Amino acid sequence: MPLAPTAAFINGCWTDLGIHFVVRSPVNQQMLAEVSDCGTREAEAAVQAAVVSFTIWRQTAVYQRAAILSRWADLIQIHAEDLAHLITWEMGKPIRQSRAEIKTAVTLARWYAEECKRITGESIPSQFPDKRLQIWKVPVGPVFAITPWNSPVSMVVRKIAPALAAGCTVILKPDEQTPLSALKLAELWAEAEGPAGTLQVLPSSAPAPLAERLMADPRIAKLSFTGSTAVGQKLYAQGSPTIKRLSLELGGHAPVLIFADADIAAAVAMTIHAKFRYAGQSCVAANRLYVDDAILPEFTARYLDAVSHLKIGDPFAEDTDIGPLVSAAAVQKFKAQLQDALDRGARLLCGGDAQGLWCSPTLLADLDPQSRIFHEESFSPLLPIQGFRSEAEAIARANDTPYGLAAYLWTRDLGRAYRVAEALQCGIVGVNDGSPATPQAPFGGNKLSGLGVEGGKWGLEEYLQLRYVSFQLPPAPATGDMESALSDL
Template sequence: MTQCTPENPVPLAPTSAFIAGSWTDLPARFVLRSPVDGRILAEVADCGTREAEAAAQAATAAFASWRLTTAYQRAAILSRWAELIQSHAGDLARLITWEMGKPIRQSRAEIKTAVTLARWYAEECKRITGESIPSQFPDKRLQVWKVPVGPVFAITPWNSPVSMVVRKIAPALAAGCTVILKPDEQTPLSALKLAELWAEAEGPGGTLQVLPSADPVPLAERLMMDPRIAKLSFTGSTAVGQKLYGQGSSTIKRLALELGGHAPVLIFADADIDAAVAMTIHAKFRYAGQSCVAANRLYVEDAILPEFTAHYLEAMGHLQVGDPFAEDTDIGPLVSETAVEKFKAQLQDALDRGARLLRGGAVQGLYCTPTLLAEVDPQSRIFHEESFSPLLPIQGFRDEAEAIALANDTPYGLAAYLWTRDLGRAYRVAEALQCGIVGINDGSPATPQAYFGGSKLSGLGAEGGKWGLEEYLQLRHVSIQLPG
């Protein structure tokens, strides 16, 4: 366990692997440092192929009984888990902030999302229903059942280390699947704490296992080649997702891949400028831009571009960068030096191509100021790469057709945002955008009961709502010949 003292005020969390319902100490461990101030948070168990094999065996054995539990039994455990997450909300929020640097207010909001997700799937699993279908034969009864797909391998990212874990494993467990979770190596403590609470909620051994790993490649390859693992649910980069896609082909795994995003924001001349500024600030700069649905490209109709830019710069000036544990902080550190180097490289590339720096650009350690660029060359990296930082280009457009063309000029298709008071335009643009999520006058459209997913290189499959639950179910046709 990590020790919570005045010198090290990190909440208690397990540091061992959680395999087959037991905490497993390993001689191999890796050091976890906080992006907040560089302190060592813990030394965490470093799992490899041996632990992957043990987890696969345990998940397979547990699935044999877990799939037979009633929806009401699973719902009761998930409900207890949700209440435990709620009762430990303060510690979990602090863990998020220590592990990845998210401002504490935003960490608390993440816990609320996680609790809502757990509660949602505790209720939704009671609504898994099949169908009876008409038969052309009087002595046959035809049914279609929905049954759990089997043991699941889940890989979660560091940017939302509690809500992303719950969003994947709650529907899997609700469906009757067992889960092996590999949390990101930068944020394992949050996931291990959730496993501790799952056990406290009386989740059976082997239904949820957590394997932290400093080098997840061998572990992932082992589980991806294992025919007992029926499904992969992955959130992360497109490059890694493409590799996992290929690895799953030999065993024909079910796949849900939530990959990179490059969200455009379209501001039309009839928009409420103050509301559009406020919500676009939120869509871009929460988590310091480290979100797959973060605004990456800001397009404003030419007629209001100067006015909008002035309002936007003023709003950016009110953003507080600093200690993520301070209640008034809006932007904390980036998660790693690698993230900072990407911020600096994209910024320098744009400047070298003639971009004008309107605000920001300063870097101190892992802390980067919110940055706005104008007159950016369309070939600049920032227009073609996910930023995952507080760096944003602003560009004008002439009309609706050009706005749609600019928004769709990307191989990614996760989220997009638009601001207009014209209902017809809202529908036309939303229908034309090539993405899975559209916010119309809304900078935060994601919600637990709705679909969450993308198209093109942003992935496949679904999370959220009933669609997230169906990802862990497969259909079975049952034909019954009546006797006599």
């Protein structure tokens, strides 16, 4: 395994606390490292450092911040293979997909290095001749960021690159299953000459007390969280006493709509990608597949054939498509949702096997609408397929969820594409596109999928606040005084 720091990174220093927790790999269940286990004392130290550093970092010339971010992006690129292997060791993602994640992270860091140069305010007209009115954009302050395990490099960069670009300082709590990737990114930030206290990383095996301490601190201006809806709701409540700004990217339950006029071959290929990358462990993964009755038999046959060619196995093998799930708890959820559907009369079309942490791609048909899989995010390679008879029925089924992150649809009818995309209640829609996310576009949802966005200029603005400044000008010189002054020239 590539070398990575194991100590906490606080105020520019690697701090070994003497208290550690074990990080194990889902690939072989072996110990990867013993990592510093941070608590409330380390949280307090990090806040103090973040506040002091913020007073300097916010005043650092934006072109200097951009240069540091650019160096950081270059270093991530230089260490791309090591970071990709860290991802695969920590969460089991197939190595090809881990490399793709690093490319995304590099693109994000470079994009924000450039975008921060375009933080501009406005001048607005005044009704008074002796006033000048301006709108400034200023950094919100120190940020607390919490990242998940399923994209432990790109998700970190997607949060902290815009925050740092905006002039904020960041305290990062990476997921306890994948802290090494985040610590490696902190090491590269220091190598890029990122000032002490601008980025701090606090690994923790018991994140709740640490998070409570930071959420209660009025000096922390903003929370950026990606994770489950249940945890997001708790953090939402914890942020209310200090009125923190929040960005919450929570659970998803993405529907896929395949209309009769779709390019079936393309729809099959892209839906395979949308569902089975990361073994289904993505917040925008396809969770429910709805197919027009007119093409349901043909689509299902082609889909089963495509699934049969997916390779399950060693995530370090170049031809592996599906690696292990991240934990035994994830496998148990897969089994429970599958058994619930079967108990309610579902028909198993393929898969259903689980060996260790490896679960086979599983397709179900003829499901009871009350099945858990229709109401819970799967985060596994389990997918229900159902038919529909009309556009209205497809839209109604797609929207029949409290979540609203992503949705996908396939059609060759431009009018239908617009009608359905406008009707879907979510933040991201892929039209004939199974991977719509890109660094320059907003990424976020609504309903129980969260609030705020990441990505694009909108992701940068999440870390900026408006300041209105009204300048009252002194009286202009009297006319006589002006003529006298001119005569002296």
